[in-house]
Amino acid sequence: MSNTTVVQTRRRSISDIDLRAVAPFVALAVLFGFGAMVNPNFLGLDNLTNVVTRSAFIAIIAVGATFVISAGGLDLSVGSMSAFVAGTMILFLNSGAVSGDTGMIATAMLLALATGALCGLANGLITTLGRIEPFIVTLGTMGIFRALTIYLAEGGSIAIKSQELRAAYRPIYFSDVLGVPIPVIMILVVAALGAFILYRTRFGRHVTAVGSNEEVARYSGISVNRVRTLTYVIQGVCVAIAVLIYVPRLGAATATTGLLWELQAITAVVIGGTALRGGVGRIWGTICGALILELVGNIMVLSDLVSEYLIGAVQGSIIIIAMLIQRSLGRR
Amino acid sequence: MSNTPLVEMENISIAFGGIRAVDDASADLHAGEVVALLGHNGAGKSTLIKILSGAYRRDSGTIRMNGEEAVINNPRDAKAYGIETIYQTLALADNVDTAANLYLGREIMTPWGTLDDVAMEARAREVMGRLNPRFERFKDPVKALSGGQRQSVAIARAILFNARILIMDEPTAALGPQETAQVGELIEQLKSEGIGIFLISHDIHDVFHLADRVMVMKNGRVVGTARVTDVTEDEILGMIILGKCPPGAVPGPGAMNV
Ligand SMILES: Nc1ncnc2c1ncn2[C@@H]1O[C@H](COP(=O)(O)OP(=O)(O)OP(=O)(O)O)[C@@H](O)[C@H]1O
Numbered sequence A: 001m002s003n004t005t006v007v008q009t010r011r012r013s014i015s016d017i018d019l020r021a022v023a024p025f026v027a028l029a030v031l032f033g034f035g036a037m038v039n040p041n042f043l044g045l046d047n048l049t050n051v052v053t054r055s056a057f058i059a060i061i062a063v064g065a066t067f068v069i070s071a072g073g074l075d076l077s078v079g080s081m082s083a084f085v086a087g088t089m090i091l092f093l094n095s096g097a098v099s100g101d102t103g104m105i106a107t108a109m110l111l112a113l114a115t116g117a118l119c120g121l122a123n124g125l126i127t128t129l130g131r132i133e134p135f136i137v138t139l140g141t142m143g144i145f146r147a148l149t150i151y152l153a154e155g156g157s158i159a160i161k162s163q164e165l166r167a168a169y170r171p172i173y174f175s176d177v178l179g180v181p182i183p184v185i186m187i188l189v190v191a192a193l194g195a196f197i198l199y200r201t202r203f204g205r206h207v208t209a210v211g212s213n214e215e216v217a218r219y220s221g222i223s224v225n226r227v228r229t230l231t232y233v234i235q236g237v238c239v240a241i242a243v244l245i246y247v248p249r250l251g252a253a254t255a256t257t258g259l260l261w262e263l264q265a266i267t268a269v270v271i272g273g274t275a276l277r278g279g280v281g282r283i284w285g286t287i288c289g290a291l292i293l294e295l296v297g298n299i300m301v302l303s304d305l306v307s308e309y310l311i312g313a314v315q316g317s318i319i320i321i322a323m324l325i326q327r328s329l330g331r332r
Numbered sequence B: 001m002s003n004t005p006l007v008e009m010e011n012i013s014i015a016f017g018g019i020r021a022v023d024d025a026s027a028d029l030h031a032g033e034v035v036a037l038l039g040h041n042g043a044g045k046s047t048l049i050k051i052l053s054g055a056y057r058r059d060s061g062t063i064r065m066n067g068e069e070a071v072i073n074n075p076r077d078a079k080a081y082g083i084e085t086i087y088q089t090l091a092l093a094d095n096v097d098t099a100a101n102l103y104l105g106r107e108i109m110t111p112w113g114t115l116d117d118v119a120m121e122a123r124a125r126e127v128m129g130r131l132n133p134r135f136e137r138f139k140d141p142v143k144a145l146s147g148g149q150r151q152s153v154a155i156a157r158a159i160l161f162n163a164r165i166l167i168m169d170e171p172t173a174a175l176g177p178q179e180t181a182q183v184g185e186l187i188e189q190l191k192s193e194g195i196g197i198f199l200i201s202h203d204i205h206d207v208f209h210l211a212d213r214v215m216v217m218k219n220g221r222v223v224g225t226a227r228v229t230d231v232t233e234d235e236i237l238g239m240i241i242l243g244k245c246p247p248g249a250v251p252g253p254g255a256m257n258v
């Protein structure tokens, strides 16, 4: 009799824990197969390195979004925030406030991180202290950050003026360590840090608890508002880290910088198996989700099956389909 | 039993909007005593004990612990006084496992400042072994557990930290007869360890078995308090339904004027 109980428990834990965690990786593998079929160049090291490198912005931002969503929140402002942080960073780079290229770039990086953290703090405080739906708050700040960027750019673009500065900053995006591009290293570092914070620290446990059941968390003596606010700050810092590698890539910020990044980041999180309701966060799933999005775009470009102008539509469909799959897996 | 009560709540009031959920209620509890709180749905029982557990902040009134005025403004304050609560709506975080629930808000950390899941699970196995020896599903999120299993997790969570006062809001409402009997035994055991227990229940019969005293509330006010040996079950029913205080009970502000 005790034997049957053991067998039952084992079978149940396999079916209800693993499916959702494994699904994104299976989807990734399927995409690899599909990509290889439509274009022989797809599996080339160059192409794949390129894909992973280009997924860096969304992957890094989506790590932050994993925290916000795990705690039961939502941040729609990340795309505009990226543009705003990039714009202010470049304006500072152009100000000549610090002498020496290295010192200048380092100071500008710190400033960008602080700006991102403050933007996140604003989102967090308005949501928690103002007791307003995060959807509404970040929809508002999305408009604010976007407008501020356009205002600062006077309707045009903000570009790094000094050619030397541009050249000095370029390697942050374009160089590599032992063949691994720096953006890829950044993805790994940010994801590893994120996973450590979410799974190994008290704060991470509280994030999951707050997203799982806010009332229980409060009765357990957890400061729910503090935890929620900090997830938005982490999101802001992740946006800033993404900006640190975005700025050297183009050397400019425009009105369309970061456009629809919120859609891509949230899609990456949802594909990765994080529950949109909160309470479950999967950092590595999120990274996998960001790769899937980038691979889909890449396959579209390589295959001519669908016009690449429709990438946004495809990504939009992916988030809806991912939600439907999550729901049906949740019912089991 | 000592003469200074473990906890005294005096003239406690709280209103939500226009509703006086608890109105000038007083209650006390001694070490090793079980006091049952009875009353209809919406009588204010849960609200009164949520004030003691720090979940709600009272509008007026005082709380004393061992004769000294206590400051309880949030759940953490209450826990610092050794007040632990098992809430009526099974208060567990569904997506995390048993050990994480037991230690929620009071996690054990390693010397490096990371979560010590090994230590937490080991302690969880120890405590759960006492309550529910057949329980084995330590790795599953608690939403996968049965009602009885969840309730034993909730109880374990309350006694894990050496509670001096235990508040149980309908601890058996979601349980079958066997598990209910288990909770009864547990209450006896905790009581013999000198823990004071506030027990909210709808089952008068159960209450007569387990409680030393009963307190009845109606429309937010206390009808009266009595030792179970001084009143009959019918008299208690009269208190609950009509607000009529029998001779064996000490009347409160909610007693019907005759
Ligand atoms: N958070 C709240 N906001 C508004 N009203 C509340 C709140 N909590 C309780 N009330 C009201 O206060 C009154 C007392 O409710 P309470 O939950 O304390 O009753 P109870 O005696 O525990 O009932 P039950 O036996 O159904 O658990 C009810 O009228 C209820 O609607």
Ligand SMILES: [Mg+2]
Residues within 6 Å of the ligand: B045, B046, B047, B088, B169
């Ligand atoms: Mg109640």
